[in-house]
Amino acid sequence: MARPAAQPAEVLRAWQKDDLYEKQLAESLSKLMPAQHAHKAAPLSSVLYRSFTTLKDLQTLGEEYSGIIQVDESYNKLPTFCARLMSILLSAFGETFTRQLIRNAEKSVERNGSLQPAAQNAFLVVLKAVNTMVPQIQSINRALCYIRGGPIQVGKTMTGIDYVHIRPAAAASYAHLRLLGFITLLHAFISCAQSVYQAKKYMDQLSEIPNEVDSSKSCVACLEEILQPCVLPCGHIFCFQCCYGALETCALCRSTFTKNTVVPLMNYYPGN
Known part of the structure; x- marks a missing residue:
């Protein structure tokens, strides 16, 4: 029982x-x-x-x-x-x-x-x-x-x-x-x-965030103006501080990258 x-x-x-x-x-x-x-x-x-x-x-x-x-x-x-x-x-x-x-x-x-x-x-x-x-x-x-x-x-x-x-x-x-x-x-x-x-x-x-930022003056990662643009291996552009800072994957396509693959863009101004 x-x-x-x-x-x-x-x-x-x-x-x-x-x-x-x-x-x-x-x-x-x-x-x-x-x-x-x-x-x-x-x-x-x-x-x-x-x-x-x-x-x-x-x-x-x-x-x-x-x-x-x-x-x-x-x-x-x-x-x-x-x-x-x-x-x-x-x-x-x-x-x-x-x-x-x-x-x-x-x-x-x-x-x-x-x-x-x-x-x-x-x-x-x-x-x-x-x-x-x-x-x-x-x-x-x-x-x-x-x-x-x-x-x-x-x-x-x-x-x-x-x-x-x-x-x-x-x-x-x-x-x-x-x-x-x-x-x-x-x-x-x-x-x-x-x-x-x-x-x-x-x-x-x-x-509300655009998929491409090549023609924009703002960094999608930090939403600040891109003063020192850098391009990732995937082709998307972000500011210098984000690329060499906390960012480990592309904020747009989520592809991974390493710091040594980031390419600074000299004399390039997004939006022009």
């Missing part, structure tokens, strides 16, 4: 306790690690903490405190080892892995010479918008946990892990937690809508 599902407040208390212990462990690890690797202490502490508890078929300290235990979708069996391992890795490295995938996709689009400049700009803007919305995935999952129950970590949700009681739960009203869930959900949707709006606004600005 399946045990009753854990209440949202119990799952939240367990997560808060575990998060506190993981932060304490991360603080201790960061003191032992070189300064350049200190940022890796947080995910490493999460993996270590869960490896000595969840992977060993044991409750975490937070789960023991709240009287809940992890189960699979049947609510009657412990999750498989693979499901528990995958949930740990997704919780510790899921956001970093997702951002790396988005960055790789951006580089692939920039290097794709078969795409039109307008299509490249559209893909890059959409990818940047998706990148800004990545943190909202966790917020939406947490809001749903407050409203209808379930695990707070996205990794557990993706691997089908849930919680049940192992001891009688105290009777309580969770209306305030559901209200917090709806507020959190609304905030996450508003943040996503803002990201989409900013992406659309930027795309509209790009559509």
